[in-house]
Amino acid sequence: MKRICFLCLVMSLLLFIAGCWDQDLLKDARLLYGGGFDFAPKGKLRVTFVIQDVPAGEQQSPKNDIISAEGDTPMDAREHADDQISRHLRSYKNRFVLIGEELAKQDIYPVLEVFYRDPKSALNARIGVAQGTAEDILSLKKVGNVLIAEEIDELIKSKEETTTVPKVTLEKIYPVMLDPGEDFVLPYLMEQGARVDVSRIAMFHNNKLTGTLSPEESSMYLLLKNSKGKEARFTQNMSSIGEMSTTEDNPQRRYDFLTFNVDKLKRKMKLKVQSGNQITVHLNLKLKVSVIEYPKDRLEKKQVVAELNKRLSKKMTDLAQKTLEHMQKARCDGLGIGRQLMAFHPRVWKQQKEEWGSNYQKVKFAPVIQVEITKQGIIN
């Protein structure tokens, strides 16, 4: 009987004292909403965290708390940040990571490594490059009526849909970072008069920032990459060269512009290696577009549309050419030409992989873009 009593006691004690060693109460967490990494003097790292607090009650709106700390590594800096706040800093709901321009020009892999190692980290967090420092952008605290953290997250998300910036998350760039045959690009965030502007792409080579693309080029790059979002809009000047209306102070000038949306995109990429290891990339794009805005014409005549098709094709091809030139200048192999070489011309790749950055600049691109207007709206 004594032994049974003892056993029961041990059992019930075990029930009450065991467990909870890995309990991580949501109650005790301060949730990190976004983070920024900047270059600090003496080789240190400056981190800025946005913590979202939602006070209890039905009509209470969330508040952002911004703290900065320095450290040798991201984790070290985070520990220092954690020292400054009550409860525990938890990053499992992190929405975005911003990297300051100066830091991005160095290798960004060591900055991001902790996100890949920690099993609880949010791998679906967006990542972007901040013009100037990330701290400056996050210190805005509010943009209009929206908290900075939500604004950045939602802004990048909406810009992904309009084919302005690529859809990248921490998870998506990881394999690309380790791949010598491809480079990644990130959204480029700019501060413009207390607002955040996301319309450009930051190009990377070997995990280092090497340049940016203009808004139009960014969209064109995404078309060339065959990763169109929900919509992709371009505005082109349609006046033929030499006409009067092209001058800038002519009020008739507004009649010359055509805005269109790319409805369907077909891309063909072919890689050819000629003698002397000259690599030529043929990029054939077929765009089916709908005209959104064109004050000049109602577009009911077939030859007018055919003429416009021709002119748009020419303009878009030029834009593609310009985009690719910029990319080559920045050594950013965003289209994964190296990966194509590995797959289809391994011999060539073997010769070129040592100096792929400079060899990539010698690649010849031959983009051909055919634009076909398929929808004109409901004007006629």
Added chain:
Amino acid sequence: MKDVLSKFFSNNRTEEKPQMKISVYTSLDQNMEYIKNQLFHASDLKWRSISFNQSKGLIVFLESLSDLQKIQQEIIKPLEGKSQGNVDEVVTSVGITKHSDLSEVPQALIQGNCVLLFEGSTEVFIIDVAAVNIRNISEPANEGIIRGAHDGFIEHLMTNLYLVRKRVENPNLVVRYYQSGKATKTKLALLYMQNLANPDLIKEVDQRINSISLDMTLSPGFIAEMMEDNPSSIFPQILLTERPDRTAAHLMEGRVVILADGDPSALILPVTFFAFYQSPDDYHSRWIAGSFVRLIRLVSFIIASLIPALYIAIIGFHPEILPENLIFSVKSSIDRVPFPPIVEALIMQITLEVLREAGVRLPSRVGQTIGIVGGLVIGESVVRAGLISYPMVIVVALTAISSFVAPSNEISIATRLLGFPLMILAALFGLIGITFGMLFILIHLCKLECCGTAYFAPVMPLRMKDMKDTFVRFPIWSLNQRPHDPHPQKYVQERNSRGWKQDDPGKE
């Protein structure tokens, strides 16, 4: 350890000695004295003297149990009118038997018979004049349905048998009487279809009923507990129902039904886990609607047993699996709560159980108080005061509603009880704990048996054909075979009912 357990659950029994046989005295007074003594001079014991065949006689009866009208119409009137002849022929009652053993008389009186004694005779006549006071046949309140039969069993065994016999008008329907309860002598009836039910099953059930040995059989719950294979399981293994249509349907699947006098519940065995989630409504509505409702019921079982545990595990161990839009609203609500999630959940669950129990017991006039106390105080103020978080209230409400969806009260309570160990496991080990808890429950379900048939039947052992009437209900014309779990003698239950579809080549 085993000794102590066996002490707890000891099953000592002593056989009662059979009563001595006493032959009927020739003296009327002597007989009367004996009866009076045997019934301890009960005040409702009445007698009336008559004379028949020139000898003095006595009619003895218990006025509380006998129908006085019957005594007057069927015994006294003919005897007085004829005053000569054979008693068997003169008395117009249906049930009349001759006995020479006086010790049987008190028992006969207790069962509502009246006893006819004559001076100088060594035989007594026992005549059935039992009064029948029964309530109306009405729909069982806790097993209501929308469409279909609205009658239900009552406390009178004969009426219940009538309800079943009326539904299954077939000579193969066998009724066997048993008596259980050494003191109360409760009448039991075992019903089965001779041509369907498995003979081994009947033998097994018969043996189990005969081995019941207790002074009082109050409710079918007693019988169920005596007959269940695994009495310590949380799951009910015998289906209790008050619906004659449900009973008849189970009979026709080759199952066995036990009815007890004085209780409106029928015991059905052997049943599977899924029988507790079937309702006659499934079969009365169209099959798509029926399937949908049944699926919802089974999902509600999972919700009721799992949701509180899941909530605790997520809040305590894995908050990262909440989507970001949700996590902030949840967090804002739980930030003020002073208790760990398990305490929070236990408080709410126990409050709910108390409220439910109070709701059952309270008379309907004060029933409104429960609504106010439960709805306002528990639901609203507890959150306002910062004791419990809103998500916890939602979780508990969801659990309660889901558990009440089950058409059987027994399984409804079982699901809510099942939530408690899962909650403790979740509080100790998070999702891993829940996984192991579910594993134990599944293993237990697979291991359970009910009179030799698997409890988790069409799933384990797997039989795809029986799945047609398990999670969903297929159209009746596709259910050509009876479920295999009770091992019926005949499997085919439906032939070519929609044969008209091919048989009419002339028609377009």
